[in-house]
Amino acid sequence: MSVFHLKYRPQNLAELDLSDVAESIGKIMSNKERPQAYLFAGPKGSGKTSAARIVAKMVNCEKSKGKDPCNQCSA
Ligand SMILES: [Zn+2]
Numbered sequence: 676m677s678v679f680h681l682k683y684r685p686q687n688l689a690e691l692d693l694s695d696v697a698e699s700i701g702k703i704m705s706n707k708e709r710p711q712a713y714l715f716a717g718p719k720g721s722g723k724t725s726a727a728r729i730v731a732k733m734v735n736c737e738k739s740k741g742k743d744p745c746n747q748c749s750a
Pocket of ligand 1: 738745
């Protein structure tokens, strides 16, 4: 039985435990030209999925102009 999908996930970069990762993502996201693909690598539980979910929200966010997703739009 797995309850991992139920665990709390950070909702923006500031809540991400990995500050160096958050910084890197912030730099990428504040760039005008965003990459076409993102690769997350690391051991299990290191925050790949959490980081990817935040990145996905940022990429798809309709309102966010800065680093963080607005957490309000449909994305
Ligand atoms: Zn949004």
